[in-house]
Amino acid sequence: MRRAYFKFSWIAAALLAPQLIIIFVFFYWPSAQALYWAFTLEQPWGGGNTWVGFENFRTVLADPYYWGSVRVSVIYALATTVLAMGMALTLAIFVDRQLAGYKAYRVAIIWPYAVAAPAAGLAFQFVFNPGAGIFSYINSVAPGWWDLSKYPWQAVTAIVIAGAWKQVAYSFIFFLAALQSIPRSLTEAAAMDGARPLRRMVDLQLPLLTPTFFFLLVINITDSFTDSFGIVDTLTGGGPFRATDLMVYKIYVDGFRGFDYSGAAAQSIILMLLVMALTFVQFRYVERRVHYT
Amino acid sequence: MIERTPLLNIATHVILVFGLIVILVPIWLAFVAATHTLQTVNTAPVEYWPGDQLWVNLAAAWVQSDFGPKFLNSLFVATGVVIGKVTLACITAFALVFFNFRGRMLIFWMIFITLMLPLEVRIVPTYAVAANALTPFQTIMDWTGISWLITTLSGVEVALEWNLLNSYTGLILPLVATATGTFLYRQFFLTIPDELVEAARMDGAGPLRFLWDVLIPLSKTNIAALATIMFVYAWNQYLWPLLVVTDRANYGMVVVQLSDLIPDQLTTGGGTPTWHLAMAATLAVMLPPILIVILMQRWFVRGLINTDK
Amino acid sequence: MQPRLFAVDLGHLEQFSVVHNVPVASNNNGYDGLDSQLLFNTTLHVQHMENIQRWITDGYALVRTPAAGKQARDSFIEGECAIFFSSIADHNTIHKLTPAFAWDVQMIPTYEGTERHNTVVGGASLWVLSGKTDEEYKAAAAYLAFLATPESEEFWVSNTGYIPVTKTGYDALLAKGFYTKQPYVNRDIALKSLTYTEPGPLTRGIRLGSFIQIRAEWLAEVEAALAGQKTMQEALDTAVARGNDHLARFAKTYAGKSFP
Structure with missing residues (x-):
């Protein structure tokens, strides 16, 4: 973090206290309570538990299907983040050029953010429907080629696209807000120096976007690890044969549908450690290279 | 801008139009579903053009879900979350970035980690806390012997209780307890040039004056973006209101009402999903956040606030 | 496209085993103790799943799940498939969706050379848990009694498509001629199936810990077999082995406990 300016005082304590108490x-x-279950076998309807140490972790880590779940979660997180942020950044930069009609583009790209999850889920069921949706056209040329219940890679592609779609507007909002806060004088000075629009994008706008970029990178990656439940649930239900059984979906299904609180708690710890490790790496290697003015 | 760039301009439009199509197709399909009868929606092939049932479906969904009071509840909760979040995130990030004290990295990470364990994963114990928000303090006092001390000294039994089930506080507070906003402000505060702070200090400004007079005016675009995001986030909350509110007649939120229109195969073994009503209701439910998004974007894009910047 | 014979969703384990009087698990489907082992990889169920796989390959049956684009019921309503298997609740749904052809409902078929037994109820249940006050139990009892009144039963049956919850309720509906009027004609096939024989040790029901996870294991493995990743026998063997791990874990969670 940067050099601080004010000495610690009761003001700082008072400013920090509310948030700390709430979290x-x-x-x-509650998290500590859930994590305690990871070291016990918890009886789902109350009635007690047995301390088992690391047994839950050993069970989970010895399960080949669990590693499959980790693998597909990582693929999903990286793919959705790259897709969503790439698209959001491209759109934001071009909208920011403020050509004729840019206001219409802007609204049209932003408002899908307000779409509630069930609507998006249903819409994507239509989109990826092998028999009736957009993909049915492919199937009418090559029958049976597109079938989410049969081909793992297609199921993974489907949830990645739906997941990325959900994130585009979010990233776009923050990219655009950041672009708009770049002082116009700076852009004009660069233009005066003879920098063409594309050059200004690369040399001026992108560097100034790095803090926002980093913020969005962290948020998008953690989000794709932790917030994929609805998409998987509506589109694939974790199938076919566990190909889209993302970590957070598996935790929810094992824990709160299957009532294996302890196994789910152990998986939550692993998920949290994984996300923390990733974030830590990002802070270490990405934020270090971000230069604030 | 100043120069003429016809080729780049054409490319810009091509890229933007392509992006728009990708983004709008799924929503269009949901909209179309809201304008047909159940039979049409449930039979292949999928309709691509709207039918004439929109108002019929809307009216049916509105009555079936008792939307009137639910909209007010959602509005109230979402506003509460926005205000709480924008304020809390701002002051927390301010203290973390501009004050020098030991352990501020630790506190930053403590707040930050809350991003990493979603509600779905800790839902049961969180519900227990909502039933009595003072449980943690009670337990700590019991463990440390403070309860015993108070009981012995004053004869008063320590039994703290603050039930948040079926209340606006219970709906709002846990939604405020996340790190997104704090992180966003931090990223922004880090870009504030050193000179600005030095100058403020030269002028004799204390921390609070600096926050109010310098930082907040500079953060307007960020505040607007964050407020928009938080409003939509709170409005579209599903899992938490479903648990905390059992008295839906008085505290129900609109998005939760949607779930009644789409029966869950796994928990109830089926039933008829009334997709046409569900989508019509979804359109109604989406409207306030969409309005907010459209209105607020005027604030977080230049032109209206800082014309001369 | 000409109509295929079956639309298959993936739920052919429990009712199939019960109606053929073959076990899903040892200990009389788990009723006699916590140390049960799954057995469905050794019974008629295996041949049945192999048949389904063959029907799909030969074009007699289509898999219809939400991930595959539509449910078996949709496939039936559209006339894509002539037969599908489902909960009796769909009798109500299909009436509402009014398919363009005459249709009817029947008990689930049994294999030639086997003897038909009763089927079991499935779906949501109401539970009364221990450790509450007497007053709360009185309230719970009053509520259950309310549900069992003829009026509640009729409301329930006509609105959900499910079955009446008591024999008296059923008799009252029969006496009124409820099942002779559309759309309720033949909806009591469900009751005839449930009471076809006296429940025996293998047809009382299934009582297994972590059963939701066992179903999930079964489903994932069967999907893999249907996609040609492994043979049906291998798939069911894996599902049983993994399911047994869940059972062992459940037994350990409730070590020293026994069923009432």
């Missing part, structure tokens, strides 16, 4: 009560306390 203590609503995050750390």
Whole structure:
């Protein structure tokens, strides 16, 4: 972090206190309780538990299907992040050029963010439907070629596209806000120096976007690890044969549908450690190279 | 801008139009589903053009879901979350970036980690906390013997209780307890040039004055973007309101009502999904956040706030 | 496209085993103790799943799940397939969706040379848990009694497509001629199937810990077999082995406990 300016005082303490209290009560306390289950066998309807140490972790880590779940989660997270941020950045930069009609583009790209998950889920069921949706045209040329219930790679592609779609507007909003806060004088000075629009994008806008870029990178990656439940549930249900059984979906299904609280808790710890490790690496190697003015 | 760039301009339009098509196709299909009868929606091939049932479906969905009071509840909760979040995230990030104290990296990470364990994963114990938000303090006091001390000294039994089930506080507070906003402000505060802070200090400004007079005016675009995001986030919340509110007549939110229109295969073994009503209801539910998004974007894009920048 | 014979969703384990009086698991389907082992990889169920696989390959049956684009019911309503298997609740749904052809409902078929037994109820249940006050139990009892009144039963049956919850309720509906009027004609096929024989040790029901996860294991393995990743026997063997791990874990969670 940067050099600080003010000495610690009661003001700082008072500013920090509300947030800390809230996350203590609503995050750390319940999480700690859930994590305790990871070291026990918890009886789902109350009635007690047995301490088993690391047995839950050994069971999970010895399961080849669990590693499949980790693998597809990583693929999903990387693919959705790259797709969503790439698209959002491209669109934001071009909208920011403010050509005729840019306001219409802007609204049209932003408002899908307000679409509630069930609507998006249904829409994508239509889109990827092998028999009736857009992909049915492919199937009418090559019958049976597109079938989410049969081909793992197609199921993974489907959830990646749906997941990325959900994230584009979010990233776009922040990219655009950041682009708009670049002082016009700076752009004009660069133009005066003879920098053409494309050159200004590369040399001026992109470097100034790095803090936002980093913020979005972290948010998108953590989000794709932790917030994929709805998409998997509506589109593939984790299938075919576990090809889209993402980690957070598996935790939810094992824990709160299958009532294996302890196994799910152990998986939550692993998920959290994984996301933390990834974020840490990002902070270490990405933020270090980000130069703030 | 100043120069003429016809080729680049054509490329710009091509890229933007392509992006628009990709983004709008799924929503169009959902909209079309809301304008047909159940039979049409449930039979292949999928319709690509709207039918004439939109108003019929909307009216049916509105009555079936008792949307009137639910909209007010959603509005209230979403506004509460926006205000709480924008304020809390701002002051927290301010303290973290501009104050020098030991352990500020630790506190940053403590807040940051809350991004990494979603609600789905810790839902059961979180519900328990909502039933009595003072449980953590009670337990700590019991463990450390403070309860015993108080009981012995004053004869008063320590039994803290603050039930948040079926209340606006219970709906709002846990949604405020996440790190996104804090992180966003931090990223922004880090770009504030050193000179600005030095100058403010030369003028004798204390931390709070600096925050109010310098930082907040500079953060307007960020605040607007964050407020938009948080409003939509809170409005579209599903899992948490479903758990915390059992008294749906008084505290139900609109998005939760949607779930009644789409029966879950796994929990109820089926039933008829009334997709046409569900999509019509979804359109109604989407409208306020869409309006907010459209209105707020005027604030986080240049032109209206800083014309001369 | 000419109509195929079957639309197949993936739920052919429990009712199939019960109606043929073959076990899903040892200990009389888990009723006699926590140390049960799954057995469905050794019974008629294997041949049945192999048949389904063959029907699909030969073009007699189509797999219809949400991920495959539509459910078996949709496939039936559109006239794509002539037969599908489902919950009796769909009797209600299909009436509402009014297919363009005459249709009817029947008990699930049994294989030649086997003897038909009763089937079992499935779906959501109401539970009354221990450890509450007497007053709460009184309230719970009053509520259950309310559900069992003829009026509630009729409301329930006509609105959900499910079956009446008591024998008295069923008799009352029969006496009123409820099942002779459309859209309720033949909806009591469900009751005839449920009461076809007296429940025996293998047709009382299935009582297994972590059963939701066992179903998930079965489903994932059967999907793999249908996609040609492994033979049906291998798939069911894996599902049983993994399911047994779930059972062992459940037994350990409730070590020292036994069924009431």
